[in-house]
Amino acid sequence: MAPRSKTASKTASKTASLTASAATSAVSSTYPSRAPSPTRQPFRFLDLPPELRLRIYEAVLHTTRPLDLDPTNHRTVLPRLALLLASRQLHAEAYPVLYAQPLRLYxxxxxxxxxxxxxxxxxxxxxxxxxxxxxxxxxxxxxxxxxxxxxxxxxxxxxxxxxxxxxxxxxxxxxxxxxxxxxxxxxxxxxxxxxxxxxxxxxxxxxxxxxxxxxxxxxxxxxxxxxxxxxxxxxxxxxxxxxxxxxxxxxxxxxxxxxxxxxxxxxxxxxxxxxxxxxxx
Known part of the structure; x- marks a missing residue:
């Protein structure tokens, strides 16, 4: 059999490359990448309806016992207060929810x-x-x-x-x-x-x-x-x-x-x- 010319070899290599690329594209379309899209936007919490935001504030800020001076506050209360530091609007909306729960007088x-x-x-x-x-x-x-x-x-x-x-x-x-x-x-x-x-x-x-x-x-x-x-x-x-x-x-x-x-x-x-x-x- 006569040896293949250089032109024929280059054509065959290019065809194989195109075939592999097409197969890879097909697989990618079937199993999309889990990498985050560069155009994905952060969740806009303040776009939620006010009623839903209030429910979230209650779930985060309400404790199982009255607010009081207690040695365990750094574990039970202090982490919740980070919500009030996120922005002025969050603070204005959330602190009335925090103090709507019972507070111990003494x-x-x-x-x-x-x-x-x-x-x-x-x-x-x-x-x-x-x-x-x-x-x-x-x-x-x-x-x-x-x-x-x-x-x-x-x-x-x-x-x-x-x-x-x-x-x-x-x-x-x-x-x-x-x-x-x-x-x-x-x-x-x-x-x-x-x-x-x-x-x-x-x-x-x-x-x-x-x-x-x-x-x-x-x-x-x-x-x-x-x-x-x-x-x-x-x-x-x-x-x-x-x-x-x-x-x-x-x-x-x-x-x-x-x-x-x-x-x-x-x-x-x-x-x-x-x-x-x-x-x-």
Missing amino acids: PTNARFHRTTRPLLARLPPHYRAAITTLELRLGPDWSQPPACQNTHPSLGLADCASLRTLKILVELDPSDAMFEGHRGRGAGRDTYLRFCVGLLRGVVAQVASLETVEIDAWPGVKRDAALVVALQREVVGAGLRVAWGPLRGWGTEGGAVEVGLEKGMVGLMLGGGPRVVAVRG
């Missing part, structure tokens, strides 16, 4: 419970204005309440223009007979009760927007405990709505007596109603 953690400045006092006024719910725990340090448990104007209650609900959790009632001999020097049966009612009065006096006071308690506290009754009477006397928290189920059917009926029964002294302590200013 810290309960042992590291901060005797601080002179609770979380509310540390917030700027525009953050305080976004708060809708405060939580007040009654019972910790009952024999000697720390100095931070007060309603001094420096606490910033007057700035809470959006506050609608005050949640009160009664952890114990030192008025109970079981505390006889353990109330401390100079403390009587109703010393702590009067202190707690004073805190409630201070909040009510400074927060004109307050509408509802929710009262709840730990299992050791009875529905007719003197502290619970005194708080309820104070709320009713201020013209606010009384609600019952979920822990004890006092607000469920058969669990609690209607406020109006109970007041009438106490006035008539029917059935030896709960002991009522009149707290005067």
Whole structure:
């Protein structure tokens, strides 16, 4: 067989190259590359509808417990706050969502419970204005309440223009007979009760927007405990709505007596109603 000419060899090589290129193109079209397209644009979060952005803010910013001074905040709260630093618009939209969740009025953690400045006092006024719910725990340090448990104007209650609900959790009632001999020097049966009612009065006096006071308690506290009754009477006397928290189920059917009926029964002294302590200013 005669040897192939150089021209024929070049033609065959070029044909093979074109065939391989076509096959490669076919495979590429069947299995496109996963490499990002140079024209792909970043996700435009602010183009989402405002309602959807608010849902995302809630999912990112809401915690499972009230906002408070706590040693674990650097793990549970601080990472969430990075959202507020993304832009001015995100900050303006997100911080009302952050402070729409309950905020504890006085810290309960042992590291901060005797601080002179609770979380509310540390917030700027525009953050305080976004708060809708405060939580007040009654019972910790009952024999000697720390100095931070007060309603001094420096606490910033007057700035809470959006506050609608005050949640009160009664952890114990030192008025109970079981505390006889353990109330401390100079403390009587109703010393702590009067202190707690004073805190409630201070909040009510400074927060004109307050509408509802929710009262709840730990299992050791009875529905007719003197502290619970005194708080309820104070709320009713201020013209606010009384609600019952979920822990004890006092607000469920058969669990609690209607406020109006109970007041009438106490006035008539029917059935030896709960002991009522009149707290005067």
